[in-house]
Amino acid sequence: MEEKESKKKNRAGSIPGPTNPMVTPLLTDLYQFTMAYAYWKAGKHQERAVFDLYFRKNPFGGEYTVFAGLEECVRFVANYKLSNQEVDFIKKNLSVSCEDAFLDYLRGIDCSDVEVYAIPEGSVVFPKVPLLRVEGPVAVVQLLETPFVNLINFASLVSTNAARHRFVAGKSKTLLEFGLRRAQGPDGAVGASKYSYIGGFDATSNVAAGMLFGIPLRGTHSHAFVSSYMNVDEIKDKSLRRKDGSSTCKDFVSLVQSWLKKIEKSNSLRGNFAETNKSELAALISYALAFPDNFLALVDTYDLWFSLAIFTHICMLESMFIIINLFFLKESYNCYYSLLSLDDVLSRYKAIGIRLDSGDLAYLSCEVRKLFCSIEKEFELPGFGKMIITASNDLNEETLDALNKQGHEIDAYGIGTYLVTCYAQAALGVVFKLVEINNKPRIKLSESFSKVTIPCKKRIYRLYGKEGYALVDIMTGENEPPPKEGERILCRHPFQESKRAYVVPQKVEELLRCYCAGNSDKKEGTLPPLKDIRERCIKQLEQMRSDHMRRLNPTPYKVSVSGKLYEFIHFLWLNEAPVGELR
Amino acid sequence: MEEKESKKKNRAGSIPGPTNPMVTPLLTDLYQFTMAYAYWKAGKHQERAVFDLYFRKNPFGGEYTVFAGLEECVRFVANYKLSNQEVDFIKKNLSVSCEDAFLDYLRGIDCSDVEVYAIPEGSVVFPKVPLLRVEGPVAVVQLLETPFVNLINFASLVSTNAARHRFVAGKSKTLLEFGLRRAQGPDGAVGASKYSYIGGFDATSNVAAGMLFGIPLRGTHSHAFVSSYMNVDEIKDKSLRRKDGSSTCKDFVSLVQSWLKKIEKSNSLRGNFAETNKSELAALISYALAFPDNFLALVDTYDLWFSLAIFTHICMLESMFIIINLFFLKESYNCYYSLLSLDDVLSRYKAIGIRLDSGDLAYLSCEVRKLFCSIEKEFELPGFGKMIITASNDLNEETLDALNKQGHEIDAYGIGTYLVTCYAQAALGVVFKLVEINNKPRIKLSESFSKVTIPCKKRIYRLYGKEGYALVDIMTGENEPPPKEGERILCRHPFQESKRAYVVPQKVEELLRCYCAGNSDKKEGTLPPLKDIRERCIKQLEQMRSDHMRRLNPTPYKVSVSGKLYEFIHFLWLNEAPVGELR
Incomplete structure (x- = not known):
C-alpha cells in the first residue's frame, strides 16, 4: 500500500x-x-x-x-x-x-x-x-x-x-496555420495549432499556442492596418533606427517618396505610380519602419470595372512595396553599410515577401514573381526574385490541388477555416x-x-x-x-x-x-x-x-x-x- | 485618474x-x-x-x-x-x-x-x-x-x-445535447452545451457544463454497461432499498424473474421471453436497483438474419424493461404503499422510459408505443403508455425532418456530432x-x-x-x-x-x-x-x-x-x- x-x-x-x-x-x-x-x-x-x-x-x-x-x-x-x-x-x-x-x-x-x-x-x-x-x-x-x-x-x-494538406502542398512549401478566429472555441484553436504542427505544418499565427508548445509564430498585418492610415503625414517618427537605437536615416518617408519617383521612370514596371493610394503607401512605410529586419507586407487586391484595372492596381501596390525594399537593400547599402558585404546588409534590413489574400492566386503569384525577377535584373538585387510569396484566403486541400494544376509561384500558404474546423x-x-x-x-x-x-x-x-x-x-x-x-x-x-x-x-x-x-x-x-x-x-x-x-x-x-x-x-x-x- | x-x-x-x-x-x-x-x-x-x-x-x-x-x-x-x-x-x-x-x-x-x-x-x-x-x-x-x-x-x-434543430423538432419535444465526446476539443464541448441550451435545447449529458452553467443534466447507460454483465448471479446486493436505507424487497432479482414468467403468458406481448438475453436482463435489473426513482434504460437493437428477428429481439428487450417497471408501479404499490395513492407511488419509484440508439427509429418508436399502450390496458397501469421514448444515433436537422414525415412516437432526441461540431x-x-x-x-x-x-x-x-x-x-x-x-x-x-x-x-x-x-x-x-x-x-x-x-x-x-x-x-x-x- x-x-x-x-x-x-x-x-x-x-x-x-x-x-x-x-x-x-x-x-x-x-x-x-x-x-x-x-x-x-x-x-x-x-x-x-x-x-x-x-x-x-x-x-x-x-x-x-x-x-x-x-x-x-x-x-x-x-x-x-x-x-x-x-x-x-x-x-x-x-x-x-x-x-x-x-x-x-x-x-x-x-x-x-x-x-x-x-x-x-x-x-x-x-x-x-x-x-x-x-x-x-x-x-x-x-x-x-x-x-x-x-x-x-x-x-x-x-x-x-x-x-493531407501537406501531402497536396508538397514538402518544399511553408504551411502556416491561420485558423484561430474561425476555430470552434478557444482550445479548438489551441488544439488545432498544436495538432496541425504534428501533422506537418510549420508555424501558426496563434500566440498562445506558440507560448504553450513552442510552435514557431508568423504574422504580417491586416487590411484594417492599411485603412487606418490616411497619408504619410501621420507617421510621427520618420527615422529608421538600428537595433542600438541610433538612426540610420532621419526621414525615411521622404526617401521612399523620392524612390517612388525614380521607379516611375523604369520601363520594366508597368504600374501607374503617380496614383499610388496614399493610405496604403503610409501604412506600408510605417510597417517597414517597425520591421526593418522582417518586412512582410499584405498586398490587397480587388477588381473594379475592368480586369485590367486590377492588374494596374496590383502593380501600384507592388511598386510601393518594392520601393521600400529597394531602399533597404540598395540605398542603405550605399549610404550606411559600404564596408559590409551585401549579405550582411541583407541580414540586417530584410524584406521577406508579400502576402496575397484575394483574387486569382495562381495568376497573381506568377505576375508578382515576374515583377520581382525583373526588379532583381534591372536593379541588380541578387535574391530579390526569390522573395517569398505567401497566399491565404479560404484555402483547403482542393484549392491547393487546383493551384498546383494551374501552375503558380506561391512559396507559403496560410490556411485557416478549412484546416482548423476540419470543414x-x-x-x-x-x-x-x-x-x-x-x-x-x-x-x-x-x-x-x-x-x-x-x-x-x-x-x-x-x-x-x-x-x-x-x-x-x-x-x-x-x-x-x-x-x-x-x-x-x-x-x-x-x-x-x-x-x-x-x-x-x-x-x-x-x-x-x-x-x-x-x-x-x-x-x-x-x-x-x-x-x-x-x-x-x-x-x-x-x-x-x-x-x-x-x-x-x-x-x-x-x-x-x-x-x-x-x-x-x-x-x-x-x-x-x-x-x-x-x- | x-x-x-x-x-x-x-x-x-x-x-x-x-x-x-x-x-x-x-x-x-x-x-x-x-x-x-x-x-x-x-x-x-x-x-x-x-x-x-x-x-x-x-x-x-x-x-x-x-x-x-x-x-x-x-x-x-x-x-x-x-x-x-x-x-x-x-x-x-x-x-x-x-x-x-x-x-x-x-x-x-x-x-x-x-x-x-x-x-x-x-x-x-x-x-x-x-x-x-x-x-x-x-x-x-x-x-x-x-x-x-x-x-x-x-x-x-x-x-x-x-x-434550427428545435424548429424542426417542434416545441413539445425534449432536446438533449449529447455531443461531448465528438466535439472539437474540451471547450468545443463545453461551449456547445452552453450555446445549444441558449438555442433552445433542454439538457446536456456534459457534467462539467452542468456544473459551470446550471444546465439540466441527462444520462442513461451505455451498451458497455449491458455487456459487462453475464447473468443475474453477479448482482451481489439484490435488495431494493428506500431512501432511508431500509429494504422494501429483499430479493428483487427473483421477483423480476417471477414476473418474467407471468408476462410470458400474456397475449398482448409478442416477445419470445424464454430466450431473454441473460446479460441484458442482469444489467437492466442492476440499473433499476440503482435508479428506482429514475429508471431510463437503453434498448439496443441489431438486425440479424431476417427483419422479423429484429422485432422479436426488440420485444424481448422491451419485455425485460417492462417487467422491471411493472414491479415498481404495481408490485410495490400493492405490497408496500397501499396507503398511498398511485401518484405518490409514481413519484417514488418511477420508470421514465427507454432510449433507442439504433435501427429504424420511426418504426421502432411506433411499435414500442403500441406495446406500452397495451401494457397500460392489460395491467391497468395509467400513464404507462405515455412513457418517454428517447431516440439517439447520428441525428440531425434532416433526420428529424424525415422522422416527422414518416410519423413517429419519439418524445425526446439526444443529438451529438451534428449539433456540436456544426457538421x-x-x-x-x-x-x-x-x-x-x-x-x-x-x-x-x-x-x-x-x-x-x-x-x-x-x-x-x-x-x-x-x-x-x-x-x-x-x-x-x-x-x-x-x-x-x-x-x-x-x-x-x-x-x-x-x-x-x-x-x-x-x-x-x-x-x-x-x-x-x-x-x-x-x-x-x-x-x-x-x-x-x-x-x-x-x-x-x-x-x-x-x-x-x-x-x-x-x-x-x-x-x-x-x-x-x-x-x-x-x-x-x-x-x-x-x-x-x-x-
Whole structure:
C-alpha cells in the first residue's frame, strides 16, 4: 500500500495536468457516473475491465489517419482527482437515493490502478486497430471514456487534415496555420495549432499556442492596418533606427517618396505610380519602419470595372512595396553599410515577401514573381526574385490541388477555416468499447460488420515489407507468440472468411506501448516533446505506400487478425447472437 | 485618474474572467501584436478607432442567426491584463529591433478605455448588422479582434444550429445535447452545451457544463454497461432499498424473474421471453436497483438474419424493461404503499422510459408505443403508455425532418456530432472591420458587394410591423434622429440603388446596448443569467415571420440603411475607388 502511494505521487508530480484546466473528471457524460453508481450498487465496480479505443473509418475520404491527443489523455489520468465540490455536484445529479458510501468511493478514485497502453502519438493508424487499450476497475475506466474520446477525436482529425494538406502542398512549401478566429472555441484553436504542427505544418499565427508548445509564430498585418492610415503625414517618427537605437536615416518617408519617383521612370514596371493610394503607401512605410529586419507586407487586391484595372492596381501596390525594399537593400547599402558585404546588409534590413489574400492566386503569384525577377535584373538585387510569396484566403486541400494544376509561384500558404474546423468532415467517430471483463472476452454485435467489436485483450503488430513500406497491421490475442521477421504468418480479415493472405514480414513492430503502468510491473514510456511527435508523423507518412496516400481512390491499408483470434471472434459471435424466428 | 482606477477595479472585481482560463491576451494572432508595434512606432497607437463585428451570410442555408458569445467577450475585456511572462514572450517573437518602451506600453494595457456596444446575447441577428461595435485606442482594439471573433463565431454557430434543430423538432419535444465526446476539443464541448441550451435545447449529458452553467443534466447507460454483465448471479446486493436505507424487497432479482414468467403468458406481448438475453436482463435489473426513482434504460437493437428477428429481439428487450417497471408501479404499490395513492407511488419509484440508439427509429418508436399502450390496458397501469421514448444515433436537422414525415412516437432526441461540431457548416465567417478612426469614417472596398464594409459609427434599429413581427433592421449614422413609431421612414439596401422601401414601424427597438462604458459616461448593461438569454432567444425566434424561418427557400430578412447613410457610403466609395485604366 505504501509503495502504491509513493508511485502515485511520483507520477502526478512528474506529469503536469491537461493543457486546458477545464479538463476535469466532470468533463464526462452523466451516464458514466450513473453507470458507476449502478456498478457500485451491484458490487461490480472493482471488476477488472479492458476497453479499446479506436475509430471505424478514416476521415476525409482517405485511407490513413494520424493519431494524436495521447499526451493529454496521459496527463489527465496521472492527475485524476475529484474535488469535494465536484462530488457534491454529482450527488445532486444522481438518484435521490444515491448512497453516501458511493460518494466516498468517488473521492478516493485516483486512477493509480489504471493501465494505459497506446500507439505512440504521431503514428499513422487505421480503422479497427486500438489506439489505446485501457485496463482498470470497470467503474473507473468508464469515467475515462468520454474525456479520452473527446481528447483524441479532434486531435487526430486535425493532425490528419494537416497531413493531407501537406501531402497536396508538397514538402518544399511553408504551411502556416491561420485558423484561430474561425476555430470552434478557444482550445479548438489551441488544439488545432498544436495538432496541425504534428501533422506537418510549420508555424501558426496563434500566440498562445506558440507560448504553450513552442510552435514557431508568423504574422504580417491586416487590411484594417492599411485603412487606418490616411497619408504619410501621420507617421510621427520618420527615422529608421538600428537595433542600438541610433538612426540610420532621419526621414525615411521622404526617401521612399523620392524612390517612388525614380521607379516611375523604369520601363520594366508597368504600374501607374503617380496614383499610388496614399493610405496604403503610409501604412506600408510605417510597417517597414517597425520591421526593418522582417518586412512582410499584405498586398490587397480587388477588381473594379475592368480586369485590367486590377492588374494596374496590383502593380501600384507592388511598386510601393518594392520601393521600400529597394531602399533597404540598395540605398542603405550605399549610404550606411559600404564596408559590409551585401549579405550582411541583407541580414540586417530584410524584406521577406508579400502576402496575397484575394483574387486569382495562381495568376497573381506568377505576375508578382515576374515583377520581382525583373526588379532583381534591372536593379541588380541578387535574391530579390526569390522573395517569398505567401497566399491565404479560404484555402483547403482542393484549392491547393487546383493551384498546383494551374501552375503558380506561391512559396507559403496560410490556411485557416478549412484546416482548423476540419470543414470537410468535422468529427472523427472514435469509440471506446468493452472487450474483456474479469478475464472474460466480450463482443458487441451489430447489424453492420463495421460496428461489431473485436473482443479480447489484444496485441498489435505492424508488418513491413522488403522495400521498407508498411504492409499490414495484425491483431493477436494477448498471449499468442508474436509474428517473427522472415517467418510466414497468416493474416485474416476479422469478419470476412474469404479474405486472408500470407505475409513474410521483413520487420515487425509492436504498436502498443505502456504509458500508465497502474499496479502492474510494466515499464512506462515517456511522453516525447512535440517536435519528436511531429518528426515521427512525417517519417511514418513516408513509410506508407503511395497508393494508400493519394487523394483519388486510395487503396485501403489492410488491417487483419491472426488465425487464432479469427476463430475465437466467430465462436463468440455465434454464441452471443440470438437465433431469429420467422413467424 | 483616480476615478478611472477605481472604476476599473469595480469592473474587474464584479465581472469574472472568461470561463476557459486559456482565454488570455495571447489568444490572438501574432499580427495583432506586430500591428500594435507598428502603430506604436508611428505614434498612432492611441488614435480612437471604431470597429464593427459582423458576419456576411447566415449559416446552414438559412436566413437567421442566433447571436451568442457576448458574455465571454465582456469577461475577457473586463479582466484584460498581460503578465510579465507574456510580455517577455511577445518581445522574443517581434522584431529584434523591438523597443523596450513598447513592452512597457503593453504591460499597461487594461482595456479600461475600450467601449463595447452589442446586441443582447440570444438575439436573432442578420448579415451585415454589427453584433458588436468596439471603440478604443486602435492598437488595443486590434488586439481584441481575434479573441472576440473566436468567442462569437462558434457560439453563434452552435446557438443557431440548436435553434434550427428545435424548429424542426417542434416545441413539445425534449432536446438533449449529447455531443461531448465528438466535439472539437474540451471547450468545443463545453461551449456547445452552453450555446445549444441558449438555442433552445433542454439538457446536456456534459457534467462539467452542468456544473459551470446550471444546465439540466441527462444520462442513461451505455451498451458497455449491458455487456459487462453475464447473468443475474453477479448482482451481489439484490435488495431494493428506500431512501432511508431500509429494504422494501429483499430479493428483487427473483421477483423480476417471477414476473418474467407471468408476462410470458400474456397475449398482448409478442416477445419470445424464454430466450431473454441473460446479460441484458442482469444489467437492466442492476440499473433499476440503482435508479428506482429514475429508471431510463437503453434498448439496443441489431438486425440479424431476417427483419422479423429484429422485432422479436426488440420485444424481448422491451419485455425485460417492462417487467422491471411493472414491479415498481404495481408490485410495490400493492405490497408496500397501499396507503398511498398511485401518484405518490409514481413519484417514488418511477420508470421514465427507454432510449433507442439504433435501427429504424420511426418504426421502432411506433411499435414500442403500441406495446406500452397495451401494457397500460392489460395491467391497468395509467400513464404507462405515455412513457418517454428517447431516440439517439447520428441525428440531425434532416433526420428529424424525415422522422416527422414518416410519423413517429419519439418524445425526446439526444443529438451529438451534428449539433456540436456544426457538421453541416463548421464555421461562421464573423469579421471585425475598421469603420472609423479619429472621427473619420473608413470603408473597405472589395471585388464583391458582400465584402464592402459599411463605414461610420452607426446605430441600429429593428422595426416591427402591426402583427408584432420584425420587419426590417435599419442602420443610421450615430447622430441621425432615430426612427419613430408610426412615422414613415425610407429603408434602403446599402449597395443596390433600386432596392428601397418605406416602412411605418409600429415598434422601434434600438439594438446596440453598452456593455463596457470605457471612459464615457454611458450606463453599462448587466450580463443576464443564462436562462434569461435562452428565454430571449426563444421569444425572439417567435417574433420572426415564418417565411424567414422555414427550412426550404426561406425569405431573406431585410437589412437596410437610412437614406443619409446610403448617400454617404456611396460618396466614400467613389472617393476611395481607384479609376481603372484600359491599355
